[in-house]
Amino acid sequence: MQNNEPDLEDARYQVSSKREIIALLSTLMKENLELSIRLRDTEEAIATSILRMEDDVMFVKAAPDPTLNKAITESSDVVFAANPRNALIKFSAKHVHHTEVEHYLALKLDIPEQLVRIQRREFFRIAVPASSALRCKISFTTPEGKFNLVWVAISNISAGGIGIIDKNAALPLDTNVVYDDCQLELGVAASVRVRLRVRSSFREEPAVGDPLHHFGCEFVETPRAVLASIQRFILQLEREQNAQKIKVKDHPSQ
Template sequence: MDNNEFELQDARYQVSSRREIIALLSAMMKDNLRLTMLLKDMDIENEVPTSILHMDEDAMFLKAAPDPDLNKAIVEGGDIVFAANPHNALIKFSGKVQRTQVEHFLALKVSIPESLVRIQRREFFRIAVPAAASLRCKISFTGADGQFNIVWASVHNISAGGIGITDNSACMPLATDVTYNDCKLELGVAVQVPVRLKVCSSRKEELQNERFLHHFGCEFVETPRAVLASIQRYILQLERELNAQKIKDTG
């Protein structure tokens, strides 16, 4: 995945200044902040945590994964997408990964990106959706077997930039960079808005009795202004309700 393939809506948040990019990455290294490698189309955990160990003028050196097979998959996986959340912002970029060593320890080497995306959290304020709200998203798609599916996924967090959802039926495939074009997002009682969702992260949770849940982090794609306004109104309303409940609980 090339940096130019990030969402068009992210273009206005793109940072191309090499000096600024190095400053952002150096600050993350100094604070030992978590950097997540987002893998796609693999039968393994899709999000791999790492951190920046060292930097030079042309590259950064990252903590390797604990599993040799996972490191092999990362190196052979082509361009890997990286994401981090330093100081109330979202940073993401992509690059090819190589094996190397730092002080005789296995590490991963990535070239300093030519550009990255930096989005302030205030642009996409994410709020947890209480279970009592029972917020859902209807997702329609055709599976690999040609079967048409409709999944009502539970929404557990929401922002103007996307949603976190759980597929209780475990029917949605655990794949990233997949876009679902036919979705209906509930915003309260009897209110639904059409959205397109791009899966940015996914993971599987195993429950008792051989049951599974599939969790996804999704971005909205090309959201119409009217729909975005409805989402923002819902978020503000939900925030007011949560604040009112906090005051009541502490009163």
């Protein structure tokens, strides 16, 4: 079996108990929950799920594209991730083999010796009231070479990412796109630079007004200092909202 050392950022969430690892992966398999496959040197995310587990190996569905399967089996560092019940489970594999399971094209890999499990509380998500008017500036270049700068509203925030609303529908509704140059506003006088990966998106057609683009984004390789600033802001926002709730409760409208 391979030795999958977690990143320093994830080390405190490491699970090394074989029994616990098998239990977590078995839950993913029984509930047919989606796994994503990522190669370290690319931004490509490939959807899969666990087909079977036996002894010290597991089998997952192969990618629909033979080229992607070839890249996975030739890579020496493949990362698997899942989000069961809004938690995060992540592990890596250094050797993945192409095979077939019950008429499915499949990928075979060792059950990891370690994995990372981050509970929901670590990514506590809090809604951002519209009155806060928090924004994120996203700079990017289109495939045609045109530079764009888009301001979007922040609808919710956690230590793991943000929800944004593009009121001008300027960002394309693409998933797995990474925006490397983003400026996240944290209150009136503070801002931090982050990288964002789009994990989900949809188009809203309001009864009145122009279409809106909604995105769920995760932070990518966030420096510790930036993450600490984001977490402090979340706590501050939570305190302010709790104080407002108490105020309303003590002084209800007549």
